[in-house]
Each structure stands twice: as C-alpha cells, then as structure tokens.
Amino acid sequence: MSTIESTKELMRKPAKRSRKIFIQKFLNTGILNVFLTILSMLLILPFIWMLLTSVKPLSEVGTDSWIPSTWQWHNYLDVFDAIPYARYYCNSLLIATWITFLQVTTSALAAFSFSRLEWPGRDKVFMLYLSTMMLPGLVMMIPNYQIMIQLGLVDSIAGLILPGAFSAFGTFLLRQFMLSIPSSLDEAAEIDGASKWRLFWDIILPLSRPGVIALAIFTFVGNYHSFFWPLVMLKSQHKYTLPIGLLYFDSSAGQETNLLMAAVVMSVIPLVFVYVILQKQLVAGIQLGAVKG
Amino acid sequence: MAVKGSKYRQLFTGLAFIGPNIAGVFTFVIFPVLFAILLAFSNWDLTKHNIFKDEPLYFVGLDNFTRLFNEGDFVRFLLNTLFLMMGIPFCVAGSLFCAMMLNKDNRGGGGKIYLYLTASALLFVGCIMLTLVGMGASAMTLLLAGVGGTVLISGLGFGQTIFRTLFYMPHFTTGVATYLLWKKLYDPYDGPINNVLNPVLGYVEAGVKVAPSPIVYMMHLALVVVVPVMFAFVLKRVYRWWQDGDLGSQGAFVTILITCIPIAVLVMKFSGFVHWTGKLEAVAIGGASVVMLLLFAIKWWNGKPFQIVEGMYGFGSALAFSLLMLVLMFIAIGLSMVVGNLPEMAQSGLEAPHWLTDYHWAKPSLMIMGFWAAIGSNNMLLYLAALTNVPKGLYEAAEIDGAGRFQTFWNVTWPQLAPTTFFIAVMSTIGGLQGGFEAARTMTEGGPSGATTTLSYYIYMEGFQTGRLSFSAALAWALFILVFTITLFNWKFGNRYVND
Numbered sequence: 180m181s182t183i184e185s186t187k188e189l190m191r192k193p194a195k196r197s198r199k200i201f202i203q204k205f206l207n208t209g210i211l212n213v214f215l216t217i218l219s220m221l222l223i224l225p226f227i228w229m230l231l232t233s234v235k236p237l238s239e240v241g242t243d244s245w246i247p248s249t250w251q252w253h254n255y256l257d258v259f260d261a262i263p264y265a266r267y268y269c270n271s272l273l274i275a276t277w278i279t280f281l282q283v284t285t286s287a288l289a290a291f292s293f294s295r296l297e298w299p300g301r302d303k304v305f306m307l308y309l310s311t312m313m314l315p316g317l318v319m320m321i322p323n324y325q326i327m328i329q330l331g332l333v334d335s336i337a338g339l340i341l342p343g344a345f346s347a348f349g350t351f352l353l354r355q356f357m358l359s360i361p362s363s364l365d366e367a368a369e370i371d372g373a374s375k376w377r378l379f380w381d382i383i384l385p386l387s388r389p390g391v392i393a394l395a396i397f398t399f400v401g402n403y404h405s406f407f408w409p410l411v412m413l414k415s416q417h418k419y420t421l422p423i424g425l426l427y428f429d430s431s432a433g434q435e436t437n438l439l440m441a442a443v444v445m446s447v448i449p450l451v452f453v454y455v456i457l458q459k460q461l462v463a464g465i466q467l468g469a470v471k472g
Numbered sequence: 473m474a475v476k477g478s479k480y481r482q483l484f485t486g487l488a489f490i491g492p493n494i495a496g497v498f499t500f501v502i503f504p505v506l507f508a509i510l511l512a513f514s515n516w517d518l519t520k521h522n523i524f525k526d527e528p529l530y531f532v533g534l535d536n537f538t539r540l541f542n543e544g545d546f547v548r549f550l551l552n553t554l555f556l557m558m559g560i561p562f563c564v565a566g567s568l569f570c571a572m573m574l575n576k577d578n579r580g581g582g583g584k585i586y587l588y589l590t591a592s593a594l595l596f597v598g599c600i601m602l603t604l605v606g607m608g609a610s611a612m613t614l615l616l617a618g619v620g621g622t623v624l625i626s627g628l629g630f631g632q633t634i635f636r637t638l639f640y641m642p643h644f645t646t647g648v649a650t651y652l653l654w655k656k657l658y659d660p661y662d663g664p665i666n667n668v669l670n671p672v673l674g675y676v677e678a679g680v681k682v683a684p685s686p687i688v689y690m691m692h693l694a695l696v697v698v699v700p701v702m703f704a705f706v707l708k709r710v711y712r713w714w715q716d717g718d719l720g721s722q723g724a725f726v727t728i729l730i731t732c733i734p735i736a737v738l739v740m741k742f743s744g745f746v747h748w749t750g751k752l753e754a755v756a757i758g759g760a761s762v763v764m765l766l767l768f769a770i771k772w773w774n775g776k777p778f779q780i781v782e783g784m785y786g787f788g789s790a791l792a793f794s795l796l797m798l799v800l801m802f803i804a805i806g807l808s809m810v811v812g813n814l815p816e817m818a819q820s821g822l823e824a825p826h827w828l829t830d831y832h833w834a835k836p837s838l839m840i841m842g843f844w845a846a847i848g849s850n851n852m853l854l855y856l857a858a859l860t861n862v863p864k865g866l867y868e869a870a871e872i873d874g875a876g877r878f879q880t881f882w883n884v885t886w887p888q889l890a891p892t893t894f895f896i897a898v899m900s901t902i903g904g905l906q907g908g909f910e911a912a913r914t915m916t917e918g919g920p921s922g923a924t925t926t927l928s929y930y931i932y933m934e935g936f937q938t939g940r941l942s943f944s945a946a947l948a949w950a951l952f953i954l955v956f957t958i959t960l961f962n963w964k965f966g967n968r969y970v971n972d
Contacts, residue, residue: 201585208580208589215573216624219638220616222848226641227619228664229653241662246611289493298486299479304494311501315906315955317928318948321511321935322504345496375485404647406910411936422648426914429652436656443649454644458637465850466857 233440240436254441261438262431264445266417267424274336274409274420275402278343282398283391286349290387291379293350294357295365305354308347316407324411334414343402349394356390356467357383393464396457400450421446511945512536518939536946545922545930546947550954552835553926557904559839561795563846564896568889570639570848571855574632590628597621636856639848646845651914654841658827658915669824680818688815695808699734699801706731706797711767713790723787724767727794729760734801789886828916834923838911851896858892859885898962905955927951 228245233254235247258264292298293305323342324333332338360383368378384391406422413419419427428442454461487494515532540546579586601621604614627634642650657663680688710727713719719727736755825833862885870880886893908926912918918925918933925933931951935944 204580205585205588208578208585209592211573211576212578212589212593212624212627215578215627215632215635216620218570218573219623219627219635220620222642222844223619223638225650225653225657225844227616228657232656241659241667243667244610244612245664246615285493285496289490292486292489296482296486296489298482300483301486304490307502308497311497311505313952313956313959314501314505315948315952317906317931318508318945318952319501319504320931320948321941321945322507323500324936325507326499326504341496342500345493345500347497347501350493375489379489400644406648406913407932410913425648425652429655429914436662439652440656443653446649447645450645451641454640455637462853462857465853 229440229444232437233444235437237435237437251437254437255445258438258442258445261435262424262428262442263417264424264442267419267421268445270336270418271403271421274339274343275399275405277340278402279395279398281340281344282346282349283395285345286353286394287384287387287391288379289350290353290357291383293354295362295378295383296375308350311347312351320407320411327412333412334418335412336418338412339409339420342408343398343405346398349398352394352467353387353390356387360386389460389463390467392457392460393467396453396461396464400453403450508945508948511942512949514942516942518941532942536943537950539943540946540950546927546950548922549925549927549930552922552924553905553908555835556838556842556908556924556926557901559842560846560900560904561799563843563849564851564893564900565796566843566847567849567851567896568855568893571852571859572885574636574639574852574856575859578627578632578635586628590625593625593628597625636848636853639852641848642845643849648910648914650845651841651911655828655915658837660824660826660829663827665827666824673822673824676814677818677822680814685815688811692808692812695804695811696738698804698808699738702797702801702804703731703735706794707763707767709793710790711770714767715771719790720787723790725760725764726787727790728763728767729756730791730794730798731801732756732760732763734798734805735759737805788890789882828924829920831920831923834916834920838908838915838924841911851900854892854896855889858889862888894962898959901958901962902955905951905958 231245231247232240234250234252235254236249236251239247293301293308327333327338330338332341364382364386365378368382373381404422405420409420409423410426413423416427425439425442425446429439433439513531513533513536514529515535516529521529580589600617601614604617609617623634623638657665660666707728710719710724714721714724733756736759739755739759827833827837866884866888867880870884875883906928908924909928909932912924912926912929913932916924918929927947928951931944931947934940934947
C-alpha cells in the first residue's frame with residue numbers, strides 16, 4: 180500500500196477500515212493455505228498411491244480405485260519371504276553407519292589440522308584437496324575398481340566401506356566450520372598447557388558439533404541411497420544393499436507391484452524418521468554447505 | 473603465537489592429524505585420477521586383454537578422444553543430457569516459487585485472524601467431507617479429501633513446518649526406491665497416471681469431435697496471438713530498462729534477438745516457408761535489428777537519443793528474463809500446434825502416451841519426475857534461508873515507492889537472491905551434466921533405443937558392460953572438461969551478474 184492510499188484509508192471510518200483490512204488479510208491467508216495444501220497434495224500423491232498399493236491384493240493392482248478391497252498387511256511379511264530383505268537392510272545400515280563413523284572421524288582430524296595447526300606446506304595440500312572436489316566421481320570409478328581387484332576386495336562389504344571413509348568434501352565442510360571458532364580458545368588452551376590432542380578432543384570437536392552432525396546426516400543418507408559403487412562391486416546376492424536389492428527384486432519379480440511397493444515403503448521409512456527427527460540440523464547443514472560458494 | 477618446538481615437530485603434528493585422511497585420499501582419489509589419465513591415453517580394452525587373449529598394452533595418444541567424436545554416440549548422448557538439463561530452470565523456478573510461498577506467514581500473524589482461519593478451515597473441511605459422504609462419493613475421493621483436509625488443518629496448526637516437510641519429502645527420499653515407484657506410476661497399462669489420463673482424454677476426444685471446427689480453430693488462433701502479445705510485453709520491459717539506464721544497448725539487442733526466435737518461427741510458419749531451417753536465423757536477426765532500429769527511433773523521438781548505457785550492464789537479469797519468456801512463447805506455440813491438430817488426432821483416437829517406453833516421451837517423463845523431486849529440494853531450503861535474510865527495509869521502501877508485486881519481486885527480491893541463484897545454477901549444472909545414471913539404470917536401461925542414455929550411463933556402460941576401459945576413461949575426462957569449462961564460464965560471467 181502506498182502512502183497516499185494509506186492516508187486515504189486513515190481518513191475513512193476506523194472501524195470500517197480495520198474490518199476491510201481484516202477481511203483482506205483473512206482471504207489472502209486462507210487462499211495461501213489452500214494453495215499450499217493443494218501443492219503438497221500433488222507432491223505426496225505418489226506416496227499415497229504407494230502406501231495404498233502396498234496393501235492391495237495382486238489382482239487389484241492397476242484398477243481404477245486406489246483403495247484395496249481387503250487390506251493385505253501380510254504383503255509386508257511376504258517381502259521378507261520373496262527376497263532376503265532383512266539382510267539387505269542390515270547390509271545397508273551397516274555400510275552407511277561404518278562409512279559415516281569413519282568419514283566423520285578422518286574428516287574431523289584432517290579439518291583440525293587444516294584449520295588449527297600451522298605446518299609447512301599446509302595450504303598447498305589443502306589446495307590439492309579442494310581441486311579433487313571438482314573431479315567427477317566417474318573418473319575415479321574404473322581405477323578404483325582395479326584397486327579393489329588388486330586388494331581382493333571386490334564383492335565384499337569392506338570394499339564398499341573403504342573408499343567412502345575418506346572425503347575431501349567432509350574435510351572441507353568441517354574446516355570451514357572450525358575456522359569460525361575463535362582462535363583465542365587455542366591460545367588459552369596452550370597457556371594452560373594442553374596438548375594439541377587435548378585441544379582437538381576437549382575444545383574444538385565439542386564446539387563443532389553442529390557441523391559434525393550435519394556431515395554425519397549427509398553421509399549417512401547419501402550412503403543409504405548409494406547406488407553406483409555397490410552396483411559395480413557386488414556380485415553375490417547376500418551382500419546386496421537395499422538399492423541393489425530393490426533393483427534385483429524389480430527385475431526378478433517386478434510384476435508383483437504390491438510386494439515391490441511394500442519393499443519400497445520399508446526402504447523409505449527410515450529416511451522419513453531421520454528427516455522428522457533431525458530436520459533442524461539438516462537444514463542448518465545444507466546452509467553450511469552452501470555458504471562456501 | 474609462541475613458537476613451540478621446531479618446524480619438524482609442527483610438520484609431524486600436522487601430518488599426524490591429517491594422516492589417516494590423506495592416506496585414503498591418495499589411495500582412492502589422487503592415485504586413481506593419475507591412473508585414469510594414463511588409462512585415457514592407452515588401449516586397455518577387456519575384449520582384447522583377458523585371460524584368453526593378451527594383446528600388448530600401449531599408449532595410443534589421442535586416439536580415444538578422436539574416436540569419441542567420430543563414433544557419434546558421444547554427441548548423441550551429450551545432447552540427451554543437455555535435453556534433460558532443460559528441466560533445471562523449471563525446477564529452480566519452482567523451488568523459488570515454493571520458497572516464496574513458504575516464506576509468507578500462513579497464520580495471518582496469529583491472533584484473531586488465526587482463530588477465524590482455523591475455525592473456517594475446520595468448517596470448510598467438515599462441510600466438504602459431509603457433502604462427499606452425502607453424495608455417496610467413492611472411498612478414494614473421501615480418502616483424498618480427508619488427507620487434504622488433514623494437511624490443511626495441521627498446516628494451520630503447526631505453521632509452515634508441515635508444508636515444508638511435505639515439499640521436502642520427494643527430494644529426501646529420491647533414490648532407487650522412488651525411481652521404482654515412478655516406474656510403476658508411469659506404467660502405460662496399469663499405472664495410475666494413465667488410469668486417470670485415459671478417461672480425461674476420452675472426454676477431450678468426444679468434445680473435440682462434437683465441437684464445430686471453427687471453435688477449435690479460434691482456440692488455435694488465440695494461442696498463436698498470445699505469442700506476439702508476450703513479445704510486446706518483452707519489448708516494453710526491455711525498452712523501459714534500456715531507457716532508464718538499467719540495461720546496455722548490446723544487452724537490449726541480445727534479449728530482443730532471443731525473443732525474436734519464436735516470432736521468426738511463427739512468421740515462417742504462416743508465410744508458407746516450409747523448409748525454414750537455415751532461414752530462421754536470418755529472419756530472427758533481421759527482425760531483431762529492425763525492432764532495435766525502431767526502438768532507437770522511438771528513443772530519438774522522445775528526445776533522449778544518446779543516453780545509452782554501454783556494455784553488459786544488467787545483462788544477466790535481462791538474459792534470464794528473456795530466456796524465461798522464450799520458453800513460455802515456445803510452450804504457447806507448441807500448445808497452439810497441438811490444438812490445431814486436435815481434430816485430426818481425435819479422428820484416430822486420443823490415447824495417453826506410453827511414457828517411459830515411448831521414444832519421444834521417455835525424456836519428458838524423466839523431466840517430470842525430476843521436477844517432482846527437485847521442486848522442494850535443498851534449493852528451496854537455500855532460497856528460504858536467503859529470503860529471510862532480505863532486509864525488511866527494502867520491501868518497505870518499495871511499498872512506499874508504490875511498486876507492484878511484480879516490480880517488488882523483480883527489483884528487490886530477485887537481485888537480493890542473486891548469489892543464491894548463482895550458487896544453485898552452478899551446482900545444478902554440474903549435477904545435471906553428471907546426472908541421469910540412476911534413473912536410466914533403474915527405470916529405462918538407457919532406452920528406448922538410447923533415448924534416456926546420458927553421459928554418465930554411457931560411461932558406466934562402456935566401463936563396466938562393454939569393457940572398453942580406456943575409452944570409458946576418455947569419456948569421463950571429456951565430461952570433466954565439459955563440466956570444468958562450464959563452471960569456469962559461470963564464474964567469469966556469473967560473478968559480474970551477482971555484483972550488479
């Protein structure tokens with residue numbers, strides 16, 4: 180509203196004006212809410228269909244009605260009979276957890292070294308790290324596979340964990356975070372006679388907790404979804420991770436849409452939980468990652 | 473800081489902390505990269521070097537790279553990738569739109585309005601549910617209405633967190649699981665999309681058959697007319713910026729040139745040039761020049777002929793604007809053509825597309841899915857954060873100056889968001905060039921006949937299926953060079969764009 184308009188408004192009867200503003204604001208907000216609802220409904224329709232299909236009998240898949248005539252909850256149990264789903268689940272969680280733990284540890288140590296310690300050649304090494312982030316992962320895939328052959332780790336869980344345990348991105352993220360911690364803390368610790376390890380373990384690491392948590396979420400979720408490397412590496416069925424297992428399920432019994440959807444639902448649910456519980460940290464982490472520019 | 477210990481000691485401590493990481497990075501990143509460089513220039517091919525046969529390995533120089541251009545597949549799959557990337561601007565625009573919606577206070581500032589809102593929402597939802605039950609609606613309608621009502625009421629109750637969560641869900645769960653879900657959604661015979669579309673198309677078909685052809689033709693013409701109207705709008709905008717000194721002459725010319733392309737297409741279509749390829753540029757450039765001369769004339773007529781801002785000033789925003797208009801104009805042209813052809817199509821029966829199994833629809837299908845996954849993605853969250861950082865004073869100033877909604881957006885919000893947009897643009901370009909592998913592998917296997925094979929899927933196929941390792945490495949390097957060049961270009965060009 181411009182000044183002239185608002186002056187005009189002021190000259191009118193106050194009660195009438197405020198009622199008009201009230202109604203306008205009410206309508207605007209109401210329309211906004213309805214609009215947001217419609218948009219979110221459009222976005223979650225696929226999920227609704229997925230949930231409903233996962234409890235349908237097979238004969239009703241593909242009919243016009245989305246509601247099953249009988250709610251076949253045992254579809255979910257049938258998935259475990261059709262494929263070793265629990266195994267895939269455990270593999271995925273195991274791998275994602277290990278990678279997260281190792282990557283956060285190594286990244287935090289390296290980030291401490293890059294941000295809090297002075298040593299000759301530090302910045303050159305850091306530039307090297309930065310430049311590796313530009314490289315597409317695809318460039319490294321074939322050589323890495325050859326390395327795995329040499330190490331005898333093809334088709335093993337360790338072969339999936341090992342390359343993921345070291346990350347230039349994680350180091351970079353945590354370094355940026357640690358740089359924002361005031362350096363007077365270091366000096367105080369030094370005066371108190373603390374070793375570098377004490378400084379890292381008792382001061383810097385606790386203070387960079389938000390960064391560490393964000394990195395942990397990213398790494399965990401990313402590796403839970405991870406597809407390319409396991410696809411290339413895994414040969415034997417009992418070592419499959421969830422994405423590979425789902426792909427295998429789709430190619431071997433893809434016609435059983437209801438079971439497939441039940442499997443999909445179960446693989447998505449942990450993510451929903453992670454998001455709902457950790458969304459504050461996640462949002463903060465996304466912004467942290469973007470600040471670097 | 474007091475020097476403690478010698479330089480060697482410092483080095484030792486520094487390396488002790490970095491040790492585990494650097495060992496890993498060297499083994500799994502730096503060594504592989506060096507290895508990949510050697511690989512790209514050699515002739516390692518698993519069909520030639522295996523347990524049965526062992527041809528000598530040697531360096532072949534640039535052979536792999538020349539082959540890459542000679543084989544033609546590279547260019548084809550690169551074009552596929554670029555085609556799929558055309559969805560990115562829509563995704564970013566969608567994210568921005570969602571962020572702006574979420575940035576508004578959906579409770580009307582609390583207090584009395586909030587109370588009224590909640591009460592009327594409850595009433596509204598209740599009435600709709602009762603009506604539906606009364607009308608004997610199917611269980612599905614009831615369910616959907618119920619879910620919608622729940623979303624609306626809980627959205628009011630818990631604020632925008634609910635909406636943000638729902639918007640973010642598709643992105644957060646994107647992976648093989650949701651690709652399989654979409655594969656089922658797109659199923660041409662059993663999928664819910666076609667289950668809904670086919671009856672709708674049936675109605676359209678019946679309607680077109682019944683409607684007298686003049687009406688259809690009028691609709692066709694109306695859509696055609698929209699294009700020049702949009703062009704006029706662009707002209708008005710550009711002229712105004714140009715005159716106000718917000719845009720240099722070159723910038724004005726380029727933006728007009730871009731939006732002249734659809735006009736040129738229309739002109740050629742209606743003036744009867746059937747073989748119009750080749751002449752299109754001529755018409756577009758000629759048209760743009762004429763328009764530019766006209767603008768100069770008008771400027772001169774208005775009495776300020778040579779107040780021209782030279783250079784590329786304001787170029788970025790104007791370019792974004794004209795590209796957006798270009799896409800919209802082409803959509804209008806496409807729609808008009810579809811409407812124009814409807815009677816013929818209705819004669820042979822309208823049918824929903826076969827999505828992923830149809831050569832022409834496979835890429836658009838993936839783009840639609842990408843849009844679903846990307847609209848509420850990290851980009852939305854970044855925009856949301858950036859929006860809350862826009863100083864409130866700027867909006868107040870704009871309000872006092874009497875700026876409308878569009879003007880406020882264009883002159884306040886958009887420039888303030890420029891750094892975020894720049895970051896998102898760079899990241900999505902990089903991601904887009906390397907992307908498409910998972911969808912191709914899980915949904916289409918790169919098909920039908922290579923329609924959805926992107927560069928990353930091609931590299932995977934060559935490296936791990938065909939076994940042409942060296943060729944695959946060369947492909948990967950070509951992709952890297954592409955990504956690197958575009959990023960460099962973005963930095964050089966975009967930084968200026970951010971600062972102006």
